[in-house]
Amino acid sequence: MNFSRIAEIERFAQALIKGAAMGLYLTPKPGLVDLADCGSHPDLTMAKMERSLHILADYLEEMIRSLADNEHFICRALIGRKAEEVMFKVLGTNSHKGYIFLSGLLINARWHAGSHDESAMEKAVVAAAAQYFTAQGEADATNGRSARLRYGTGGIVREAQRGLPSLFTCGVPAYLDAIGRTGSFSIACFHTLSRLMQTVEDTTTLHRGGAMGLARIRRDGLRLEQVIAENGDHISFLEDLNFEYSRLNLTMGGVADMLSLTLGYLTACGLLTGERDRSRHHGLRSIGRCAAGR
Numbered sequence: 001m002n003f004s005r006i007a008e009i010e011r012f013a014q015a016l017i018k019g020a021a022m023g024l025y026l027t028p029k030p031g032l033v034d035l036a037d038c039g040s041h042p043d044l045t046m047a048k049m050e051r052s053l054h055i056l057a058d059y060l061e062e063m064i065r066s067l068a069d070n071e072h073f074i075c076r077a078l079i080g081r082k083a084e085e086v087m088f089k090v091l092g093t094n095s096h097k098g099y100i101f102l103s104g105l106l107i108n109a110r111w112h113a114g115s116h117d118e119s120a121m122e123k124a125v126v127a128a129a130a131q132y133f134t135a136q137g138e139a140d141a142t143n144g145r146s147a148r149l150r151y152g153t154g155g156i157v158r159e160a161q162r163g164l165p166s167l168f169t170c171g172v173p174a175y176l177d178a179i180g181r182t183g184s185f186s187i188a189c190f191h192t193l194s195r196l197m198q199t200v201e202d203t204t205t206l207h208r209g210g211a212m213g214l215a216r217i218r219r220d221g222l223r224l225e226q227v228i229a230e231n232g233d234h235i236s237f238l239e240d241l242n243f244e245y246s247r248l249n250l251t252m253g254g255v256a257d258m259l260s261l262t263l264g265y266l267t268a269c270g271l272l273t274g275e276r277d278r279s280r281h282h283g284l285r286s287i288g289r290c291a292a293g294r
């Protein structure tokens, strides 16, 4: 039994939970639950989301047990499904359904990759996603599946199958670029949010607002990036956007998950403060460009 390997993956899991907490508490987040309000989610509260974080932590602990016991992969897919059921039973809503899948995938990838190295992690995510979706068979009748069929988008499935580009090619470079330039965690978070809004094929947005809704999020993400770059009042801009999104019943739960996953992965790599030289320590690529092609 390799106890240092288990200690390492436990630290990684703790970092992913911290990332979800940092993403939750970032305020304001248009249309989403934060310290100000519940956005366009009357079914969610801060207390429910915090309870959800504890369910996530228990889930990842079970995932690690399965990995350490070298169980068959299908056991971990069932653990994920069970966590979704527990979350829905306890909270009556999909508070972190997407993050259950994403964090489970990343824990599996980190275990098999053996390091934080970005290219090793990407390859391991692609392999885990292929294994999972091959075993998954006919997907459930979900909002995400309806959106993928109706709009020809990939949603969380294609995000996973492509090795989490919104994490490795968008979120991580965007955060490190901003923290390197400004030294401000808050600015780096909002800059990362702006880039993810322009990149993530968020099926929760499509479900609520259709193609026009997604185009709105992309446009607002670019505007937010510009307001931050011009040292404008991005907080007021976000507060106004939150009012608009709540009125339009528009949300971006997938963007929220990818922001949390970015903060969690950077925490695991010891890069959140931006002080360590990322290229030397983790084989992370130089400042990339988000899928938005910029």
Ligand SMILES: CC(C)(COP(=O)(O)OP(=O)(O)OC[C@H]1O[C@@H](n2cnc3c(N)ncnc32)[C@H](O[C@H]2O[C@H](COP(=O)(O)OP(=O)(O)OP(=O)(O)O)[C@@H](O)[C@H]2O)[C@@H]1O)[C@@H](O)C(=O)NCCC(=O)NCCS
Pocket (backbone or CB within 6 Å): 041, 076, 077, 078, 080, 081, 084, 093, 094, 095, 096, 097, 098, 099, 100, 101, 102, 104, 105, 108, 128, 132, 136, 139, 140, 142, 143, 144, 145, 154, 155, 156, 157, 159, 200, 201, 202, 203, 204, 207, 208, 251, 252, 253, 254, 255, 257, 258
């Ligand atoms: C693999 C599955 C997760 C597939 O899910 P599918 O897309 O078929 O079904 P959904 O129920 O729609 O769940 C997808 C959730 O993923 C998030 N998401 C959406 N787009 C993206 C994207 N492009 N990239 C990343 N993540 C994405 C999103 O989750 C977040 O938003 C939810 C909150 O928003 P809300 O609008 O409230 O959502 P709903 O309550 O559903 O709608 P309303 O009724 O309120 O309007 C919240 O869940 C956030 O996390 C999507 O919701 C799944 O089928 C699966 O297989 N899971 C179990 C297996 C597992 O975990 N195995 C471990 C693998 S190793």
Ligand SMILES: Nc1ncnc2[nH]cnc12
Pocket (backbone or CB within 6 Å): 023, 024, 031, 032, 033, 034, 041, 044, 095, 096, 253, 254, 256, 257
């Ligand atoms: N803060 C948040 N508000 C609403 N849905 C979310 N999904 C993940 N994080 C969320």
